[in-house]
Amino acid sequence: MFWSKIFIPTLKDSPQDAEVISHQLMLRAGMIRKVASGIYTWLPLGLMVLRNIENIVREEMNASGAQEVLMPMVQPKELWEETKRWDKMGSELLRIKDRHDREFCLGPTHEEVITDLIRNNVKSYKELPLNIYQIQTKFRDEIRPRYGVMRGREFLMKDAYSFNLDEESLQDTYLTMRNTYKKILERIGLEYKIVQADSGAIGGEVSEEFHVLAENGEDTIAISDASEFAINTELLLKEGEDINSLEGQPSPDGNGKIVIKKGIEVGHIFQLGKVYTEAMQVNVQSQEGRAVDLFMGCYGIGVSRLVAAAIEQHHDDQGIIWPESIAPFEVNIVAIGYTKEIKIADAANELCATLKSIGYKVIVDDRKDGYGTKIKDAELIGIPINIIIGNKYLENGEIELKHRNGKSTVSQIAELSTIFDRFKK
């Protein structure tokens, strides 16, 4: 991959309307551009990161035994009337009419569609449990979209729905999803907390949120300084009480004291019970031949929000610092004088080929610009490893290996592939 062949419109200044750092950096790094409030185009670099996260999510979901489907974004009013949500949802639900005046909405979530699918096609307890998921664009006409992709109206979400014969089976699936989410966030490389939550409008009994810890988080969570315990402060505050008054109080789980942190909610898992399956009459024949309503769970991850959350947690004054797991490229070969010095171009191309062959995602900065421009851009877009090939290479074969997190070493080009070889795949 050559830098000059990829559309990466970086910006020196951040646009005035970007407030939080992830939004600023995503714009400056040429990852996204706004189309309307809360609605964005993903440019090549942004899409690469989005896809990387999506793939981690997909791999872990598949490994957990869940099955991928793709449901429609446009959903008929009739299904939403069955659960009474056509009226309940209010203007968050974007409603549209087709040419025959039939009413539809843009899907903000898919309980209705999946439940309809299951009731029409699953007839026996033998086919259960089922856990079905999709990675799809959602639309919620948020009262106030903000912070770029962090709270967009259109966003990419992984949503899974499980159907279980009894409560025990539901809990089993729920725990599997809980563990899967832990794996996903650990694989991406984010510091997070599992937080007891209010199940809110979706209904149901048990629910937990996954929060990526970051200063710009929209949620305030109370965590214990002595255990894994964490809870959304909304559940802890009594009328008129100030959040700061919680700090230092004994933790509700009896271990240690409360510490207040800011979090970005990137995942939410629910045990819904029978709320939807009763409303929409989803039942199967049990072993005894009776019709029984199913237990349902739903499990969401904000895929596009995770991109922003990762940046909130991993950046410095110069730009993004991608965890290797989701970086658009793992290695950037900064070839100074690429267009002029054949020896530099040859060395860069050859190194690129070698690294590719051992499994690295590599980009060569072949642009006509000088060192300053190239390294500034490299730091902005956050590639983990930068290899500088410049005049020192011409003089004595030396190149510099510069990690985005600060460390840098000098070595001979021949040694380099050996170094990388040891680490790779």
Next chain:
RNA sequence: CGGGGUAUAGCGCAGUCUGGUAGCGCACUCGCUUUGGGAGCGAGUGGUCGUAAGUUCGAAUCUUACUACCCCGACCA
């Protein structure tokens, strides 16, 4: 929806108070010189000043209405 703010070139801004026909930096184009921390010189391109109406001989500037966008609150992955 309530409160606050912004709108002038791709991005950042000046000009608005005090009306006189639009400017700066960066980016972009061409040429030459440069190439280890956002290069230099020269020559260029690009704006119905958010939209509409009004006041005026004349409006980016004054008046009114509208729209978009951002921030604070309630909703949520």
